[in-house]
Each structure stands twice: as C-alpha cells, then as structure tokens.
Amino acid sequence: MLYQLYETQRALMAPFSEFASASAKLYSHPLSPFTHLPMSQRVAAGLDLMHRLAKDYEKPEFGIKxxxxxxxxxxxxxxxxxxxxxxxxxxxxxxxxxxxxxxxxxxxxxxxxxxxxxxxxxxxxxxxxxxxxxxxxxxxxxxxxxxxxxxxxxxxxxxxxxxxxxxxxxxxxxxxxxxxxxxxxxxxxxxxxxxxxxxxxxxxxxxxxxxxxxxxxxxxxxxxxxxxxxxxxFENNVIYRVPPHFPGAGRQVYPGFLQHTGFVAMNPDRHLSSHYDYFLDLVRGDDDSAEGHRQFYDEYNAVLDxxxxxxxxxxxxxxxxxxxxxxxxxxxxxxxxxxxxxxxxxxxxxxxxxxxxxxxxxxxxxxxxxxxxxxxxxxxxxxxxxxxxxxxxxxxxxxxxxxxxxxxxxxxxxxxxxxxxxxxxxxxxxxxxxxxxxxxxxxxxxxxxxxxxx
Structure with missing residues (x-):
C-alpha cells in the first residue's frame, strides 16, 4: 500500500512542481516585467528550489560523448x-x-x-x-x-x-x-x-x-x-509490489524511494545545508555553483527499485x-x-x-x-x-x-x-x-x- 500512496503523492505533486518551475522563470527571465520587482530574485530562487524538491527524477544519461x-x-x-x-x-x-x-x-x-x-x-x-x-x-x-x-x-x-x-x-x-x-x-x-x-x-x-x-x-x-x-x-516492512501502471506491475521489490530516504536520513543536516546553499547561490547569481548542485542531485535523487x-x-x-x-x-x-x-x-x-x-x-x-x-x-x-x-x-x-x-x-x-x-x-x-x-x-x-x- 505504501508504494501506491507514494505514487499518488508523486502524481499530485507533479503539477505543483511544474507550476513552481514556470513561476521561477517568470521572476527571473530578463524579458519578464516581474524580474524588476523587489525581492524577485529571492522569489525565483525559492520557487526553483520548490520545483527541484517536488519533481520526479528520471534515470540520467552517461553523456560521455x-x-x-x-x-x-x-x-x-x-x-x-x-x-x-x-x-x-x-x-x-x-x-x-x-x-x-x-x-x-x-x-x-x-x-x-x-x-x-x-x-x-x-x-x-x-x-x-x-x-x-x-x-x-x-x-x-x-x-x-x-x-x-x-x-x-x-x-x-x-x-x-x-x-x-x-x-x-x-x-x-x-x-x-x-x-x-x-x-x-x-x-x-x-x-x-x-x-x-x-x-x-x-x-x-x-x-x-x-x-x-x-x-x-x-x-x-x-x-x-x-x-x-x-x-x-525486512520481508514484512520494506518489500512492496509494483503498482499497476508500470511494466513490472505486481513484482515484489525494495522500492528506490525507501533507499533514497535512508540515504538522506544518514546525513540530513548535510542535505539541508546543501539545499540552502543552492538557494543562496541562485540569489547571488552564482550559476556555476548552482549548476554543480543540480548535477549532483539529478544523479543522487534518481533511484531504482x-x-x-x-x-x-x-x-x-x-x-x-x-x-x-x-x-x-x-x-x-x-x-x-x-x-x-x-x-x-x-x-x-x-x-x-x-x-x-x-x-x-x-x-x-x-x-x-x-x-x-x-x-x-x-x-x-x-x-x-x-x-x-x-x-x-x-x-x-x-x-x-x-x-x-x-x-x-x-x-x-x-x-x-x-x-x-x-x-x-x-x-x-x-x-x-x-x-x-x-x-x-x-x-x-x-x-x-x-x-x-x-
């Protein structure tokens, strides 16, 4: 049941994540009039962070060309x-x-x-x-x-x-x-x-x-x-069946989101500090540091069952x-x-x-x-x-x-x-x-x- 609840939550959060992403661009794009409002940079940074915390992370590519x-x-x-x-x-x-x-x-x-x-x-x-x-x-x-x-x-x-x-x-x-x-x-x-x-x-x-x-x-x-x-x-508490809308529906798995939760729980302060630094980097306009954060968490947050x-x-x-x-x-x-x-x-x-x-x-x-x-x-x-x-x-x-x-x-x-x-x-x-x-x-x-x- 936990897996189904997680997938339901993820589906419900998806529109809010996309809305946050679009709103962040509205307050940061150089051609948008909202960019010139007071505190616009902080608003854009907060919305961007909200988007990244709520989005679904797909499997990245190796990208070695x-x-x-x-x-x-x-x-x-x-x-x-x-x-x-x-x-x-x-x-x-x-x-x-x-x-x-x-x-x-x-x-x-x-x-x-x-x-x-x-x-x-x-x-x-x-x-x-x-x-x-x-x-x-x-x-x-x-x-x-x-x-x-x-x-x-x-x-x-x-x-x-x-x-x-x-x-x-x-x-x-x-x-x-x-x-x-x-x-x-x-x-x-x-x-x-x-x-x-x-x-x-x-x-x-x-x-x-x-x-x-x-x-x-x-x-x-x-x-x-x-x-x-x-x-x-372990057999009774961390094993769940894959929900119906996946090719492996019905297969028993140890879900990736549980493993990811365990990874984060090992060093919660470090992750909290990293996300706050990302927010500050966006406010300061430090694009290189912000991109480094994105690359790391695009990989870290992409998990498999x-x-x-x-x-x-x-x-x-x-x-x-x-x-x-x-x-x-x-x-x-x-x-x-x-x-x-x-x-x-x-x-x-x-x-x-x-x-x-x-x-x-x-x-x-x-x-x-x-x-x-x-x-x-x-x-x-x-x-x-x-x-x-x-x-x-x-x-x-x-x-x-x-x-x-x-x-x-x-x-x-x-x-x-x-x-x-x-x-x-x-x-x-x-x-x-x-x-x-x-x-x-x-x-x-x-x-x-x-x-x-x-």
Whole structure:
C-alpha cells in the first residue's frame, strides 16, 4: 500500500512542481516585467528550489560523448554488448581518425566496471568511467529498474547476479580487468572464485572499492540496520509490489524511494545545508555553483527499485550469515572458495571517512584470497575520502585513479608476476602507470593486440 500512496503523492505533486518551475522563470527571465520587482530574485530562487524538491527524477544519461586519449579528442559511443532482463552490459566504444591514437587505444587494457545494484543507477559511476576511458577500453553493468521488468521475466536472486557477472567476464575474455564498486565486491568475488574453482580463466586483476566483504568489521549505520533487524522484519516492512501502471506491475521489490530516504536520513543536516546553499547561490547569481548542485542531485535523487529476492538474499548472505567469510555460501551446487583464485592480482581500496563500508571491510578480501601470491596483493587507503570520494570527484581523479591505473598496467600481461621487494599487500607504485611492456615477448603481445578491433 505504501508504494501506491507514494505514487499518488508523486502524481499530485507533479503539477505543483511544474507550476513552481514556470513561476521561477517568470521572476527571473530578463524579458519578464516581474524580474524588476523587489525581492524577485529571492522569489525565483525559492520557487526553483520548490520545483527541484517536488519533481520526479528520471534515470540520467552517461553523456560521455568525447574523451581525451594521448592529447587527442576521440568520439565515444555507447553500445549494448549483452542485454539481459535485469541488466545491460554496455561498452563505451571509442572512435578516432588519428592512426596513432587508434593504435594506442587498441593496445590498451580492457576493464569491466561492475556498478552497484543498491538504489542508484550505474550513471553514478560516470566520473569513474570517464577517467578510465582515457587509458582503457571500458564496459559497465547497467542494472535495470525492477519496476520496468515484467513478471514474466521471473525472479532475480543474488545467485543470478553472480551468474550475470560470470557471463560478462566470459564474454569479454581473458584480457579483462574487473573493478567492483561498493555492493558488487561480494558477488564479484564470488563469481571469480567460482570461475577459478571450475578451472576457467579469471580476470587479470580485481580492484575492489568500498565494499562489505566482511561487514562485521567497523560496522556502520547501514551495517547495523541490516544486522540488527531480522530477516522477517525486512520481508514484512520494506518489500512492496509494483503498482499497476508500470511494466513490472505486481513484482515484489525494495522500492528506490525507501533507499533514497535512508540515504538522506544518514546525513540530513548535510542535505539541508546543501539545499540552502543552492538557494543562496541562485540569489547571488552564482550559476556555476548552482549548476554543480543540480548535477549532483539529478544523479543522487534518481533511484531504482531492486528485486525483492535479490535484496533479501543480500541481507541474509552478506549482513546476517556472513556466508562469504564463513565459507558457507553456495551458488547452485558449488561453494564459493576465494582461496581458489591464484592468477589474478588483487587491489582493495577504502576511504578514510567511508560511512557506508567501514574500515577493514574491503581489505578483508586479502585474508580470503590466500591463493593469490602476496606479491600480487595491494591495499590503498584514501586519506580524507568518504564513500563517494573513492570513485567520484577530485579525490578519485587525483588520488585513486592513478593507483588503479598503475595497478592495471602493472599486471596487464597474462600470468605475469612482478615482485615488489619488502612489501606485502600494499598499494602499487604510481610510477608504473605510464610504463610500457618490456622485452620482445611483451612487444609481440602489444603488436598482436594492436591488430585486434578494440
């Protein structure tokens, strides 16, 4: 019933939101006589803020049309490599007429970014993708809003998520490097573990950022909620059926608006202050700051519904049974055994101020992946970074991305082990980022890659 009430409220607010938007323009447009009235700027700012608080936020676009590769601007086109009922595998295909840039792009590493299915759309990783495209071929998982998936498509469990990731890795091939951000660190580690146990190839590198590998460590408010409430409480209090006017009508979901409410409730003062600053920016005419606010909240307020089966499986498996770290997780008939991974290199990344995945939760992957040599295990703590700072914004671009790029470049050759004297499970040296393959064998590999259609 709550979902229907929410949709009714949203429908009732829509006309008021549009009225507020039109009125704001009436008091701010340079050709309108109302613009010259006393206090018109404040009235326009207040109406604009009212419009943004009441409007419905649709899924944003990635909007990445060009990227700079070796000082050459190249075109970027989104292509759907695989389409599944609950996810699309998107490739960001780069095009250039510059022969040097084209050869460089074909020789660059291939990266699969596994975006979280935790309330926001994959476009939340826009900054991540844009940085990676400068030096990599990039794929990303684009999860579908569950309310848009007809019930005929069947349920979607956490095990299905693992199977999707395995299929995407197999599709891209042995040259793939996998980056998982937040929630997918757990199913990605499971997917790669199962591939290793079955004797299949595993990604050359695994980069895991801010995820709950072991949610018992430094538990946050998010972890405490999931651990302190019973499974039946979640089943009875946060699961609702999609209303009739959506393609997925009747499907049981964890609604996006509930997840969004939880996000805001974690830092209400910060959001209130941000909206007030936006109002002041409009009054002052600070268009750049106001536009920055719009871009952030256009993304932050756009949420999706999660399939109920997947959400409840995650609560039980990750936050209540701790099945991954306890070695009790089964996907199908197979146990998840991270210790079977032997050829992939592992980098874990944590933010110093992360209030969603606490300190040590992601780093715990090193204790599970005992089959990976210590010379191929690294960890990086990002000073001053919160949860979003490790994959978006200035700290991502200036601190995290150089480390990730160096790590991928360092272990880009299959089966290559580069010893790091005197260090175990520490961050890679950024100086390796721009390194070229050395030796005749590496040169042949690079030449062979250049001939492929990248």
């Amino acid at each position: 060009t990227v700079n590769v070796d000082n050459v601007d190249v075109a970027v086109q989104e292509q759907v490599a695989i389409e599944k009922p609950f996810c699309r595998l998107i490739r960001f295909k780069r095009f250039s007429d510059d022969p040097t840039a084209l050869m460089d792009m074909k020789a660059q590493p291939t990266v699969l970014v596994v975006a979280p299915l935790s309330g926001h759309h994959s476009t939340l990783l826009r900054d991540t993708v844009k940085s990676l495209l400068q030096h990599h071929k990039v794929y990303i998982t684009d999860w579908t809003d569950a309310r848009m998936v007809p019930t005929e498509a069947g349920p979607f469990h956490l095990d299905d998520y693992v199977n999707y990731v395995q299929e995407f890795i197999r599709h891209i091939g042995p040259e793939v490097h996998v980056i998982s951000v937040c929630q997918p660190t757990v199913p990605v580690l499971a997917a790669v573990s199962l591939l290793a146990s079955a004797g299949e190839f595993t990604p050359r590198t695994l980069t895991m950022m801010g995820g709950p590998i072991d949610a018992r460590r430094s538990p946050t408010a998010v972890n405490n909620l999931a651990m302190n409430k019973s499974y039946s409480w 999660m399939p109920a089966e997947y959400y409840l499986d995650t609560i039980k498996t990750v936050f209540q049974d701790f099945a991954l770290v306890n070695g009790t997780w089964q996907v199908g008939d197979a146990f998840v055994r991270p210790q079977d991974i032997t050829t992939s290199a592992l980098l874990t990344v944590e933010g110093e101020l992360d209030d969603i995945s606490g300190a040590g939760q992601t780093r715990a992957a090193h204790e599970l992946c005992t089959g990976i040599p210590k010379t191929r295990q690294f960890h990086y703590d990002v000073a001053g970074a919160g949860h979003y700072g490790i994959f978006s914004g200035r700290r991502w671009r200036e601190k995290v991305y150089p480390e990730v790029r160096a790590f991928i470049q360092r272990f880009n050759e299959p089966g290559e082990i580069i010893a790091t004297p005197g260090t175990t499970a520490r961050k890679p040296r950024a100086a390796k980022a721009a390194g070229k393959p050395a030796g005749k064998a590496a040169a042949k590999t690079t030449s062979r890659r250049a001939r492929k259609n990248g």
